Amino acid sequence: MTYPTDDRARLGLRESATFDRPTIAAIQRAAETGIYDIRGWGAKRSLPHFDDLLFLGASMSRYPLEGYRERCGTDVVLGDRFAKHPLHLDIPVTIAGMSFGALSGPAKEALGRGASEVGTSTTTGDGGMTPEERGQSKYLVYQYLPSRYGMNPADLRKADAIEVVLGQGAKPGGGGMLLGQKISERVAGMRTLPEGIDQRSACRHPDWTGPDDLTIKINELREITDWEKPIYVKVGATRTYYDVKLAVHAGADVVVVDGMQGGTAATQEVFIEHVGIPTLAAVPQAVQALAELGVHRKVQLIVSGGIRTGADVAKALALGADAVAIGTAALIALGDNHPRYAAEYEKLGSAAGFFDDFQDGTDPAGISTQDPELAARFDPVEGGRRLANYLRVLTMEAQTIARACGKAHVLHLEPEDLVAVTIEAAAMARVPLAGTDWIPGR
Numbered sequence: 001m002t003y004p005t006d007d008r009a010r011l012g013l014r015e016s017a018t019f020d021r022p023t024i025a026a027i028q029r030a031a032e033t034g035i036y037d038i039r040g041w042g043a044k045r046s047l048p049h050f051d052d053l054l055f056l057g058a059s060m061s062r063y064p065l066e067g068y069r070e071r072c073g074t075d076v077v078l079g080d081r082f083a084k085h086p087l088h089l090d091i092p093v094t095i096a097g098m099s100f101g102a103l104s105g106p107a108k109e110a111l112g113r114g115a116s117e118v119g120t121s122t123t124t125g126d127g128g129m130t131p132e133e134r135g136q137s138k139y140l141v142y143q144y145l146p147s148r149y150g151m152n153p154a155d156l157r158k159a160d161a162i163e164v165v166l167g168q169g170a171k172p173g174g175g176g177m178l179l180g181q182k183i184s185e186r187v188a189g190m191r192t193l194p195e196g197i198d199q200r201s202a203c204r205h206p207d208w209t210g211p212d213d214l215t216i217k218i219n220e221l222r223e224i225t226d227w228e229k230p231i232y233v234k235v236g237a238t239r240t241y242y243d244v245k246l247a248v249h250a251g252a253d254v255v256v257v258d259g260m261q262g263g264t265a266a267t268q269e270v271f272i273e274h275v276g277i278p279t280l281a282a283v284p285q286a287v288q289a290l291a292e293l294g295v296h297r298k299v300q301l302i303v304s305g306g307i308r309t310g311a312d313v314a315k316a317l318a319l320g321a322d323a324v325a326i327g328t329a330a331l332i333a334l335g336d337n338h339p340r341y342a343a344e345y346e347k348l349g350s351a352a353g354f355f356d357d358f359q360d361g362t363d364p365a366g367i368s369t370q371d372p373e374l375a376a377r378f379d380p381v382e383g384g385r386r387l388a389n390y391l392r393v394l395t396m397e398a399q400t401i402a403r404a405c406g407k408a409h410v411l412h413l414e415p416e417d418l419v420a421v422t423i424e425a426a427a428m429a430r431v432p433l434a435g436t437d438w439i440p441g442r
């Protein structure tokens with residue numbers, strides 16, 4: 001038997017699982033400041049996730065495809081239910097909505113550059129459409145949010161698709177926060193807000209109180225844009241089965257489900273960690289809702305919240321998603337939390353790999369800031385190139401897995417290709433526990 005050699009253990013000091021050091025620090029911080037903690041990023045607690053699933057590669061009973069010679073498609077069509085011009089993307093990985101305001105102008109531009117280079121879409125956010133972003137984005141999805149910040153019909157018409165945001169995985173039922181230090185003259189102008197004053201955006205749309213009104217709103221958006229643009233409805237994952245059914249009834253072309261691991265620019269810590277359900281639990285609920293309405297693969301499903309690797313992409317698709325969206329991982333690809341800024345993160349009381357104070361506007365990488373000097377550090381061309389590389393890797397990884405499972409298209413992956421390594425994941429994802437044919441709850 002080996003004993004821990006660490007001094008505390010030798011002295012017989014035992015860390016409490018309930019009052020561990022981060023918990024103690026949080027209580028001390030609350031006692032000192034009297035203010036709740038706000039931060040960016042997504043849930044940091046350990047949750048059942050795509051890592052708890054494994055693929056059953058082909059061997060005898062299934063026939064794998066040869067990587068160098070046999071094609072494995074990655075393209076996806078989004079929004080062909082009612083829209084005249086659905087999006088034809090080359091890869092099933094899209095860039096999620098992140099606001100200009102939360103992010104700097106050059107960072108938004110880089111997202112457009114990176115996405116366009118590999119033939120996928122990016123999305124505006126709570127703060128409107130910047131000309132740089134529109135200019136550099138081959139496919140730009142325009143968010144229509146409860147706040148209506150930056151919303152104007154001219155920009156709606158310039159978009160390639162419209163995403164009606166009902167909620168986000170990081171804070172379902174809550175609105176956004178943008179602290180005064182990030183409300184520069186330009187951000188204030190686009191949002192028609194006073195400069196430098198903290199703002200909270202609305203948690204619900206002022207124009208409707210339920211699904212029937214949403215139907216009217218979606219029709220209005222279709223009329224304004226001549227029925228050309230796909231209309232997405234984005235929900236934070238909670239009562240996903242019902243929300244997806246209602247979104248389909250309201251007329252959505254595409255439903256976006258964002259799990260609780262989903263990133264945010266700024267929300268209360270207590271919200272991020274304690275509201276919503278894991279992405280893994282949400283996907284089968286969404287797929288069940290679509291299947292029961294007979295529209296699975298007809299109303300497309302985009303899944304987000306904690307997507308990091310091609311394996312995550314492949315697992316989301318296998319569970320029934322048509323595409324995924326990434327936020328946090330895209331920012332990391334741009335250069336967020338890069339060790340190059342280690343010394344500066346330390347000065348901010350953080351560290352490379354831990355920095356989540358997106359609300360402060362002090363990001364040394366120049367991404368989640370409106371400080372002109374910090375933003376000028378970030379090169380949108382280089383950032384876009386890095387993002388495009390990362391998106392290529394995600395796609396190639398997903399293809400590798402799909403071929404190993406004998407699929408000629410990543411969208412041919414299916415739940416039957418998956419098993420779970422924990423009972424929790426098996427129950428949530430509704431796939432068998434590895435080595436058994438047992439799906440808990442079935």
Ligand SMILES: Cc1cc2nc3c(=O)[nH]c(=O)nc-3n(C[C@H](O)[C@H](O)[C@H](O)COP(=O)(O)O)c2cc1C
Nearest residue numbers: 096097098099125126262263264265305306327328
């Ligand atoms: C910096 C930042 C800003 C965001 N801003 C918005 C926004 O304006 N509107 C929105 O619907 N979601 C917003 N989100 C959430 C993303 O659209 C997406 O749902 C989430 O990031 C996906 O999870 P992931 O970060 O784990 O990939 C933001 C996320 C981040 C990290």
